[in-house]
Amino acid sequence: MLNTGGNEVDEAVASMVALLxxxxxxxxAGxxxxxxxxxxxxxxxxxASDLVAYAGQLAGREQSRYVPFDITIDGREGGLDPADNEGILDVITTTGALLTAAVRTAPRDVRAFHPYPFRSANREGFAAMGIAEVLLHAHDMAEGLGLLPxxxxxxxxxxxxxxIFPSVRPGPDHWQTLLWATGRADLPGRARLTEWHWTNNLVLDTERLRLEGVTPAAAADLSAGGTGGFDWIEGGPFEGTRDAAGMVTKAYQAGVHRPEFGLYVLVRREDDRAVGGMGFHGAPDEDGKAEVGYDLAEPARGNGYATEALRTLAGWALARDDVRSLFATVEPHNIPSQAVITRVGFTPVSEEGEVDEDGLRAYELRG
Structure with a gap:
């Protein structure tokens, strides 16, 4: 089962407190x-401020901005003596517990505002950001206080x-890789970073669906036979979605994964049930061409979901500067799939009836 992060937030906070x-x-202060x-x-x-801010964002489900509040740790506003270091650790423990509670109680489909890069994050994203703040700043304080390693x-x-670091090639040591990814350490064969950012997954909305970008963690679970953290309808995920998840996993392991050009799971907005998968076979090539593919669980077919999702995904892609055309291949006997891409505006690349070396018919959509 894919972890949502509550236990991990607890464990990260306990690790920081035990260190300090x-x-x-x-x-x-000196x-x-x-x-x-x-x-x-x-x-x-x-x-502590970040932990309570993330808990507040997720619990309050704010969609457009950071909730404008902060915490005061030193006690001066209440006429108390300034908090000592032990008190600060108590505050970190408490605010960590608040984030843990928010992560554990948030429904799977809840998202709240976070500015980078797509202006929202889900419960796993907020958990991961909180864990990152705790671990990395524990490292910074350990360096200053001489508590390393x-x-x-x-x-x-x-x-x-x-x-939240889907574009970072994993290394044999996860902690050293995270330190490198945040500009804090060297890794053999990789240049030292001076700028970095994390990346929450992208979600695209249609009238009836959400196209939810699949993280490397979810992709690995899907390709291994799991659910990827989604609540699937009967018959899902279909074979093509698991194959696409395997492609995401391979790209991530090779360090060439671009998450916005990966796999999306199609989730019905009315009941939060996953009905299929759709996405790209990789980033656009040097000519700006990207290949798309999709499938639906059998009970979801015939409802127009694929057309609705592909129209949205194609519109998003072709509005980018790095995409000039989309490409898709369909089996000649798969008339429903041909109907989907035709409705979206794809046209045959070759003469009628002609197929490629794999026996597939090619279609293209230009911006």
Whole structure:
């Protein structure tokens, strides 16, 4: 079963607190947090602020902006003495518990605002972002306080990488790969990064469907026979969706995966049930051509879902500067599939009745 991240948030926070507790009697405000411009106290406060902000976004389901609130840790507004380092760790534990609760209780289809890069994230995305903030800033504080080496559980770094760093080629050491992906470490054979960002999955909406971008974690689960974290109708996922998930997994492992040109699962908005898969066979080539493919679980066929989804996906792709045409191949006897791409506007590439070396008929749609 694909984890949604609640347990992992708990584990990450516990790892950070266990690392820092032996240093609670140190002057955190007088020590820089590794490469950051913040001192260690400011960094710890930042972690707590992010955890409660992510919990608030997800629980409140804000769609257009960050909810405009913040937390005060030092106690001065209540007439209390400033919080000591032990108190700051208590706040991190508490705000981590709030994010865990928000992740565990959020329905699968809930998304909330996050600015980068597609202006929303789901519960796994918020969990992964929270875990990243905790682990990476624990590392920064450990560097400043002389507590290195810090080595959190490897599966926590893997959780982050496979949810919000889909374009980063995985390495044998997940933690070192995450440090490299955030500009904090070197990896053999890879240039040191000076700029980086994480990437939540893209979702495209139609009237009746959501096209939900599949993360490397979900793709690996689908290709291995799992659900990918989706609630499928009977008969799904169909064979083509599992094959496409395998293509995503291979591209991710090779470091050439571009998530927006990967696999999307088609989810009915009315009941959050997955009905099929659609996506690209890879990024556009040097001529701006990208190949698309799709399938539906048998009970979902005949409802116009494929046409509706393909029209939206094609419109999104052809509005980009790096896509000039879309390409699809269909078996000659698959009349329903031919009807789908014809309704969307694809036209035959070759003469009527002509097929390629694989026995497929080619169609093209130009922007």
């Amino acid at each position: 507790r032996p240093a609670v009697n140190r002057d955190w 020590v820089a947090a590794g490469p950051l411009d913040w001192d260690c106290r400011q960094t710890a406060e930042h972690v 810090y080595e959190p559980p490897a599966h926590l770094a893997e959780f982050v990488l496979t949810r």
